[in-house]
Amino acid sequence: MDKDRVKGAKDQAAGSVKEAIGKVTGDKRTEAEGKAQKAGGKVRRKVGEAKDAVRDK
Template sequence: MDKDRIEGAGKQAKGAVKEGVGKVTGDTSMQVEGKADKAEGKVLNAVGGAKDKARDSD
């Protein structure tokens, strides 16, 4: 598994927690940060998946 996929999964989890805390506390900026972290995590996960696929096809 590529390190980007691991980092992406971590960012997605962190973003989900931030977003949840933001909802509970009513902090919209924390919610937005959480959504941004989740999106960045998804991108990193996709990049890592592409790297894994390229490496496996060789």
């Protein structure tokens, strides 16, 4: 498993938590930061998946 997959999953989870906190508190900035972190994590995870796929072939 590629380390980008792990870091991406971690960032996605942290972004989801941050987004939820922003929604609950009404803090639009925190909510937006969470969405951005979650999206970045998703991209990083996909990069790791692609690296794994190439390595496994």
